[in-house]
Amino acid sequence: MSEYISNPEEAKELLPRYKIFYIAIFFTFLIFLSRLWYLQIIEGTELREFSEKNRIKQIKNQAPRGLMLDREGRVLVENRPGFEVVLNPQYVEDLPEVAQMIAPIIGIEKDKLIQKFERSKKQNGSYAQVKLKDNLNRDEVFRLKRLRLEAPGLEVRETVLRSYPLKENGSQLFGYVGEISKKQIPTYNQLYKGKIVFEQGDIVGKSGLEEVLEKEIRGTDGMQLLQVDAHGRETFSQTLDLYGEQIREIESTPGYSAVLTLDKSLQEIAYHHFSQQQRIGGVVAMRSNGEILAWVSSPSFDPNEFASGISPQIWGKLINDQFKPLRNKVIQDYFAPGSTFKAFMAMTSLQEKVITPQTIINCPGSLRFGRREYHDHLKGGHGNITVYEALERSSNVFFYKMGIALGIEKMYNYISTLGIGQRTGIELPNENSGLMPSAAWKKQAIGEEWQPGENLSSAIGQGFVLATPLQLAVAYNAIGTEGQVIKPFVVKKVVDHEGKTVRESNPLVVRDLTQTQKTGIKVDPATFKIVKDGLRRVVQGARGTARFVNIPGADIAGKTGTTQVMGFAANDIYSKCENRPILQRHHGWFVAFAPANNPEITIAALAEHSCHGSSGAGPVVKELMKAYFEKYHPELIAEALKKGKASATQEQPTNSEGE
Amino acid sequence: MDFNFQIEERTILKRINWDMIILIFALNIIGLFNLFSATHGPHSQDIQQLFINQLIWLAAGWSLFFMITFVDYLIVTRLAYVVYFLNLCAVLYVSLFGTIALGAQRWIDLGFMRYQPSETMKLAMIMVLAKTLSHKSSYNLGLGVRDLIWPLILLAVPFVLIVKQPDLGTAIMLSAIAGSMIFFMRIRRWIFILLITVGAIAAPFVWSYVLHDYQKARITNFITPTNDPRGTGYNSIQSKIAVGSGKIFGKGFRKGTQSQLEFLPERHTDFIYSVLSEEFGFIGSSIVLGLFCFLFLVIIRIASSARDKFGALITVGVLSYIFWHMFVNMGMVIGLLPIVGVPLPLLSYGGSSMLTTMTMLGLVSSVAYRRYLF
Numbered sequence A: 001m002s003e004y005i006s007n008p009e010e011a012k013e014l015l016p017r018y019k020i021f022y023i024a025i026f027f028t029f030l031i032f033l034s035r036l037w038y039l040q041i042i043e044g045t046e047l048r049e050f051s052e053k054n055r056i057k058q059i060k061n062q063a064p065r066g067l068m069l070d071r072e073g074r075v076l077v078e079n080r081p082g083f084e085v086v087l088n089p090q091y092v093e094d095l096p097e098v099a100q101m102i103a104p105i106i107g108i109e110k111d112k113l114i115q116k117f118e119r120s121k122k123q124n125g126s127y128a129q130v131k132l133k134d135n136l137n138r139d140e141v142f143r144l145k146r147l148r149l150e151a152p153g154l155e156v157r158e159t160v161l162r163s164y165p166l167k168e169n170g171s172q173l174f175g176y177v178g179e180i181s182k183k184q185i186p187t188y189n190q191l192y193k194g195k196i197v198f199e200q201g202d203i204v205g206k207s208g209l210e211e212v213l214e215k216e217i218r219g220t221d222g223m224q225l226l227q228v229d230a231h232g233r234e235t236f237s238q239t240l241d242l243y244g245e246q247i248r249e250i251e252s253t254p255g256y257s258a259v260l261t262l263d264k265s266l267q268e269i270a271y272h273h274f275s276q277q278q279r280i281g282g283v284v285a286m287r288s289n290g291e292i293l294a295w296v297s298s299p300s301f302d303p304n305e306f307a308s309g310i311s312p313q314i315w316g317k318l319i320n321d322q323f324k325p326l327r328n329k330v331i332q333d334y335f336a337p338g339s340t341f342k343a344f345m346a347m348t349s350l351q352e353k354v355i356t357p358q359t360i361i362n363c364p365g366s367l368r369f370g371r372r373e374y375h376d377h378l379k380g381g382h383g384n385i386t387v388y389e390a391l392e393r394s395s396n397v398f399f400y401k402m403g404i405a406l407g408i409e410k411m412y413n414y415i416s417t418l419g420i421g422q423r424t425g426i427e428l429p430n431e432n433s434g435l436m437p438s439a440a441w442k443k444q445a446i447g448e449e450w451q452p453g454e455n456l457s458s459a460i461g462q463g464f465v466l467a468t469p470l471q472l473a474v475a476y477n478a479i480g481t482e483g484q485v486i487k488p489f490v491v492k493k494v495v496d497h498e499g500k501t502v503r504e505s506n507p508l509v510v511r512d513l514t515q516t517q518k519t520g521i522k523v524d525p526a527t528f529k530i531v532k533d534g535l536r537r538v539v540q541g542a543r544g545t546a547r548f549v550n551i552p553g554a555d556i557a558g559k560t561g562t563t564q565v566m567g568f569a570a571n572d573i574y575s576k577c578e579n580r581p582i583l584q585r586h587h588g589w590f591v592a593f594a595p596a597n598n599p600e601i602t603i604a605a606l607a608e609h610s611c612h613g614s615s616g617a618g619p620v621v622k623e624l625m626k627a628y629f630e631k632y633h634p635e636l637i638a639e640a641l642k643k644g645k646a647s648a649t650q651e652q653p654t655n656s657e658g659e
Numbered sequence B: 001m002d003f004n005f006q007i008e009e010r011t012i013l014k015r016i017n018w019d020m021i022i023l024i025f026a027l028n029i030i031g032l033f034n035l036f037s038a039t040h041g042p043h044s045q046d047i048q049q050l051f052i053n054q055l056i057w058l059a060a061g062w063s064l065f066f067m068i069t070f071v072d073y074l075i076v077t078r079l080a081y082v083v084y085f086l087n088l089c090a091v092l093y094v095s096l097f098g099t100i101a102l103g104a105q106r107w108i109d110l111g112f113m114r115y116q117p118s119e120t121m122k123l124a125m126i127m128v129l130a131k132t133l134s135h136k137s138s139y140n141l142g143l144g145v146r147d148l149i150w151p152l153i154l155l156a157v158p159f160v161l162i163v164k165q166p167d168l169g170t171a172i173m174l175s176a177i178a179g180s181m182i183f184f185m186r187i188r189r190w191i192f193i194l195l196i197t198v199g200a201i202a203a204p205f206v207w208s209y210v211l212h213d214y215q216k217a218r219i220t221n222f223i224t225p226t227n228d229p230r231g232t233g234y235n236s237i238q239s240k241i242a243v244g245s246g247k248i249f250g251k252g253f254r255k256g257t258q259s260q261l262e263f264l265p266e267r268h269t270d271f272i273y274s275v276l277s278e279e280f281g282f283i284g285s286s287i288v289l290g291l292f293c294f295l296f297l298v299i300i301r302i303a304s305s306a307r308d309k310f311g312a313l314i315t316v317g318v319l320s321y322i323f324w325h326m327f328v329n330m331g332m333v334i335g336l337l338p339i340v341g342v343p344l345p346l347l348s349y350g351g352s353s354m355l356t357t358m359t360m361l362g363l364v365s366s367v368a369y370r371r372y373l374f
Helices: A008-012 A015-042 A044-055 A095-106 A110-124 A138-147 A184-191 A208-212 A264-276 A312-320 A338-351 A387-393 A396-417 A439-445 A452-459 A469-480 A525-540 A570-574 A613-632 A634-642 B002-009 B018-039 B045-069 B075-097 B117-134 B145-164 B168-185 B189-210 B213-223 B233-245 B272-304 B309-333 B351-369
Strands: A056-061 A075-087 A130-134 A154-163 A177-179 A203-205 A222-227 A257-260 A280-287 A292-298 A361-363 A366-369 A372-375 A383-385 A484-487 A491-495 A501-504 A508-512 A557-563 A587-594 A601-608 B099-101 B104-109
Touching: A008 B309, A015 A044, A015 B168, A015 B233, A015 B272, A015 B309, A044 B233, A075 A095, A075 A138, A095 A110, A095 A130, A095 A138, A110 A130, A138 A154, A203 A208, A264 A280, A264 A292, A264 A613, A280 A469, A280 A613, A292 A613, A338 A387, A338 A396, A338 A452, A338 A469, A338 A525, A338 A557, A338 A587, A338 A613, A361 A396, A366 A396, A366 A452, A372 A396, A372 A452, A383 A387, A387 A396, A387 A525, A396 A452, A469 A484, A469 A525, A469 A557, A469 A587, A469 A601, A525 A557, A557 A613, A587 A613, A601 A613, A613 A634, B018 B045, B018 B272, B018 B351, B045 B351, B075 B104, B075 B117, B075 B145, B075 B309, B117 B145, B117 B168, B117 B309, B117 B351, B145 B168, B145 B189, B168 B309, B233 B272, B233 B309, B272 B309, B272 B351, B309 B351
Parallel strands: none
Antiparallel strands: A056 A222, A075 A130, A075 A154, A177 A203, A257 A491, A280 A292, A280 A601, A361 A383, A366 A372, A484 A508, A491 A501, A557 A587, A587 A601, B099 B104
């Protein structure tokens, strides 16, 4: 290669070529400067906001929900601290790797975690936290916390878990809580407009009192603004004031607590007794002023499982259970009241002067009406009886005759004022109104005329008549208190976290039947007294259908009832109920109040598919009555014992008599 | 008389181009402040040391700069092919045994630094091209096919090796520099048109058969970055947020949330300009852009007053090196170009880049120093 020799003339030949560089530099400068202008000045404000959102993470401080206490201040529903592990999707860099690390610690398969994550991302967007597991134990918390640096986006959070120490007991009444669903958010925000703003991940009451009391019990969530880096780590720095004035913390305010009218000990007795017998149905015990003392719906579920995110398996089982554990049977299950209805019929016919207490009516084993034979449960019939015996022995024919004499309109006018066919108005969701039929109703709902024969079936609480256990309790309470139709309630008062009463429920008499009603109905106290005497004989009489329920001294009055699940042919009525498949067995009712003269407590029990009112629903009522009097009026029982009456009425429940 | 008097005037200090030195130094100082901020965030303990390293590279760079300034750049004509050959061996070595970093083999670990041969290859490329092109004349018609064969071979060999590493960014920068030098010499119009046509036809084939998936992703994400905000489009979005959120005056020194809280990836190297834009706003970023443009003007002036064609070509090579790096890096940071791993000369952290740049600027300084024949 030849040695290079400088030649200035040659260099000159390049001079015109430089202009291309000037042009390139000029345009580059112009374009870049315009772009900077666009980004920093035109879009600057918006991008500054973006950078703020980038670094500031809003954390909700979940307010602890209020407690639920019984009438004596004993805890029914409370909170307990818990830990949960969540992933913040925007910080997750390598999902399979993170899932691989977490899987063995929390014992959920890697693929399931990934699935959960992807599903949540699809449903809730890529910025919503994904809860992988809650209710972590200490070991899990410790091991997960160590992982945090290696797995950006992983977070172990302290939470407040709802806890139900009574477990399955009363869960339909208390309800359960769960994460608000995406669909619910707009509905809830509308419902609580101006008070609470609901967001993804919020825990809300989903049924029962948890749902009804949401507004009072949930409190106000606090908020914390944290500065985080790109990996979601909380970041402090001394050198710079990255925080600005925006960063602050708002403390949460705990929710109000609810003092319920329940008596925890009665509640426990009711549930344990009822569930031990493997009864299906509902039991409600109520003070005569409407305060609910015990509330049982069985079979039941453990709301604690909802509090920590219910598994699809358990949920599926609950949903598909043929006996509907999630249903609050006390107000949601409604059946024909059967013979319990006869007390209302007795009241109506006495008040309407169809009979007097002395009227004797012949009651054979069956009654022919129209083209049909209407049967009594006793083949031989009851002979010549008064209204007292008719109630005591639960004669069908007696009340068939009352039905014929009264007609549906009068029955409707009286019995609906007792609350049958109307919601009791208790502060709980999804109450069913039951049904008290009338000719007008039938015309409208079914489009057919009322048939005279239907007066007979209605008279013994069959046919169209439907009632919930709570409605029967309210109606019997009205008989016991001689005309007071009350509104039952379960929330005694709501108190704030300092114990100050926020609101209080007062007993409310909806109607006093001894006063003339708008419909012109008026029932004399004397009428009630006669009915009460009849009901007393059901429990205390020699041939009463619920003799075994009697507790000496407690002066219990009540009525059994049976609801046929299906219509059976005449001879089928006498076939053994116990031999049928469970779903075809009759439902048993028992409603009672005590002491009969001046009742303090009314109990209604529905034992579905138990065949008989006395043996199915009776025992739990007896247990509750016993517990109630032992606790509140031990002197009455003790007195009775002293008088030595106890031995006379120790009988076992018998299924021989129908109701 | 007059003649002698002039020689008298040309002392060493007078012959040095101070304009260029002041501009480089200004960029260095801004770069250091900026790098300090980028490496001293709340969680950046792991990269704090890099600031000290950069000081060392800078000192070494300036030493090289002045050493080269006082050496007659004609010595380069003797060394050009040796440097080129040795550098090519290093590139080959990296392709075979280099340390695996960032999914590509680019480094040789020298213990005190990780040497990136493809970076110095740019310098070697400028040297050999300046040498071979200075023998050609482009009067009237421009360079013909025969003139272009050898320069293109010189480019093609390292280009293929670097693409194989794979480091498409560096390979493209290398050809941009070489292309600028050749184009500066002027080529025949029909060849120019032919090249553009071939390029346009070849593009789809390159897309299908040559580009790696991650390279394709970078280009598609540049077009629609919100497709995958946490994936490859993430860098582009975060960088735009950083630059834009600086607004007019910036968030202030060490107060850039995007960089301090690590939302910006590679904030001390490829995305150093976003750190600057975030903390010093439109004012700061346009000053740096302006300083670069002034530097280019000074370098062009040096080239046009070079005493010979070789000096002019060397200078033009260095100009295109700095220009293309600035162009691609800033273009990427402000969201005008796809994400390509190219450092910003004088501002980004990195020994290879700093030493190469300072050596090149030293050569330019040497050309300026020797602009007078006498």
